[in-house]
Amino acid sequence: MKTQKITIVEVAKGAGVSTATASRVLGQYGYVGEKTKERVLAVAAKLGYQPNKIARGLITGQTRTIGVIAGDISSPFYAAVLRGISDVVEGHGLGMLITNSDETLDREVAATKLLRENQVDGLIVSPCDVTDSPHLREAVKAGMPMALIDRKVKGLHVDTVAVENIKSSRDAVRRLLLAGHRRVGIVAELAADESRLRGFLASAKDQPPNGLQLLSTSWQRLAGYLEAHRAFGLEVDPNLILAAVGHSALAAQNAASAALNEKARPTALFCADGLMSVGAMSAISAKGLKIPRDLSLVCFDDLDWMTFVGPGIDAHAQPQRKLGRAAARFLLARIGQAEGAPRDMRLSPRMVERGSMRSIL
Amino acid sequence: MKTQKITIVEVAKGAGVSTATASRVLGQYGYVGEKTKERVLAVAAKLGYQPNKIARGLITGQTRTIGVIAGDISSPFYAAVLRGISDVVEGHGLGMLITNSDETLDREVAATKLLRENQVDGLIVSPCDVTDSPHLREAVKAGMPMALIDRKVKGLHVDTVAVENIKSSRDAVRRLLLAGHRRVGIVAELAADESRLRGFLASAKDQPPNGLQLLSTSWQRLAGYLEAHRAFGLEVDPNLILAAVGHSALAAQNAASAALNEKARPTALFCADGLMSVGAMSAISAKGLKIPRDLSLVCFDDLDWMTFVGPGIDAHAQPQRKLGRAAARFLLARIGQAEGAPRDMRLSPRMVERGSMRSIL
DNA sequence: GTGAAAGCGCTAACAC
C-alpha cells in the first residue's frame, strides 16, 4: 500500500528531458536553461517528488549526517551538549545520528561501528576510555573526521572541546578558603573504588598528580579542590570528600547528608556538577540548613556558571550547549575541508557569586 | 588521504568467490557452504571490510534508521523520552536520527522533510500542532510508519503514547482538597495569552470543556485541577493559577514567588511538571517556607510518579523513559509488519505520598 | 545547454 515513489526518472519523463537534466536542476548544479528548469521544477512539484538522499549518498560518498556518541542522552549534561550540536548541525541542514554509550567501552565500540556503517560524514564522541580507544584511532586513521567532547584521548590528534576543570575548580575552592572556610566538603561522583581515592589523595599531597588531563571530569575537579588546599598549606580531611556512588542526585544526597549529620560538619560545600548540587540541596534542606546563612555552596556547572547555587537547574542549560556547538562547528569545518592542525579548545567557567536564589539568572 | 574502501567485490575477489556469495555471507542470508563462508569471513576480517548500509538501504528500501522529532532534546522530558526510544531502537540494532522542532510548526515540517529524504523506516513525533499537521498526514498517507508521543493529532490514526493528564491531575488535586486545603495553587506553563486563560476558566466553570484531548499538556493538567475543584463545589480563585511564562524553572519560580508573597498565600501547590516544581521549590525555599510543614506540594511528573516533592528531580527521570520505550516498540512493530488498528496507549501516573525528601526514590 | 551511458556498493532473481 506504499504510495508509488516518484523518482527523478518520472520527473524527467514528465518534463520531457533527460534524467541528467532533471537531476541537475533538482540537485542544484548549474548549466540548465531557464525554461527547462522551470518546467522540471513544476513537474517535480506536481508529482510530489522527494529526493532520496540515500541514493545521492551512495554516489557522492556523503550522507550529510554526522554521528554522535554520547554517554547518556538523558543526563542533563549530554542533553544540553546534544542540543548545542543539533543547533549547528540542523542549521547546516545536516542530520544527526545519536547513540548512547552509557560510558561503556563495549557500547561505544558498537556505536562507532554502527555509525561508520551508516557512512556518517563525521563523528562527535565523548570518549569513555581516554587512554586507549583503538576503535577511535582506527576510525580517524580511516579518514573519519572526528571531534571529541569533554575528554581528550591520549595521543589522538583531533579537535577537542573541553572544560578547564582543574583550574576552575581550584579557583572556586580557593574562593571559599579565602572567605575563611576551613572545612570545605566536595560532593562528587568518585565512587569507582575506595583505594583509588586514597591513592589519589596521597599522590596529590605535595604536587599535582600526573596525567590529570586524562582523568574523568569529577576526578579533575577533585584535583582542583586538592590543589586549592595545597596552595593554602591546608591538609585535606578525607571525611570532607563526599563521594557519591553513581552520578545521580540521590547518590549525592546520601553522600552529603552523612557529612552534614556529623558534629564537625562542613561549613561549605563544593559540588562537582549540577546534579551533585541538586542532591546536596536536598540534603541541606532536609537537615533544615539554609544557604548561605549556615553554609556556602559552590556549584561547578560547566562553562559559564560557577554559582552559589539554588535548584534552578534549567538556568544552567545554556552553557553546555556551547560545548556542543563548538564541537559541531569544528567537525563541520573538518568535513568541509580537512586541513589545519587539530584544535584543542578549553572553556573556563566564569565564577558568579550570588546572594539569593532569586537572582540565579 | 582517505584509506582505500574495502567493498564486497574486493572480499569476493580475495576469497575467490562471486560477489553474490560474499554478499550472502556478509549479509547473513543462508545457503553458503561452511568452507566458503569461513574463507570469505577470513578475507573480510583481514581486509577490514566494513559494510555500507547506505548501499544496502538503496536496494532493500530500508535504512534501519528511525527518525525522531522532539520538541527540545535538552529538556528533561524529551531527554528521558529519547533515552527510552534509544533503549529499544539500539537494542534492535537500528539507528536514530534526531531533530528538534522547538515546538514550532515550521521546524517540524522541515524536520519531517529531512527525515523522509533520509528514508527513515519510521517516525516518532511529538507533534506541536494537534489539529491540522498536514505534513504528518501526508507522510502517513505515503506509507510512513509513525508513532505519536505525548499528544494526539485529531483524526490521525497512528499509534499514540500519552499520559492521562486530566484524570491524574484531577486525582492529585482532589487529594489536596480532601486533606482540607482550600487554597491550592497550580504552577504551570500557560503563558500563551491571558484572555485564553480567562476563556478557559469560564468554559470550565460548569462542565469540562470540549476537545480536552487536543490541548497541550499543561492545559490538560489545568483542566484536571479545575475539575477537582468543580467536583468539590469550590470556586477557583484565578489568583491561584500561577502561569509561568515559558517552560523553565525560572518562569515557574517567578510565578510562584509572586503568589507566596501575598497575604492569602496558597497552602498547597500543584506543579504541572517537574520543571515547574523545581522553580516552585526555589520560590518556597527563598521565602523560607518548608515542605511539608508550611505547604503541601504535589508534582505531576508523568507516568509513575506523582509525589509530594523534594528537589531530587532526577528520581523522576525513569518514568518518561517508559513513554519513549512504548512508542518505539509500537513503531518497530509497525515497521515489522504494518497491520492491526493503531493503538492508543495512555499511561496513568501512580500517586505516591512521601513524608520526607530522603525517601523520594 | 543537454543527452547517453556508466557506475556508487550492494542485493535479488534466476540460472546452473
Added chain:
DNA sequence: GTGTTAGCGCTTTCAC
C-alpha cells in the same frame, strides 16, 4: 550451494 545478471535512485563524466 554458487555464479550471472540486472538493477535500487541518483550523479557524473563525456560527447554533442
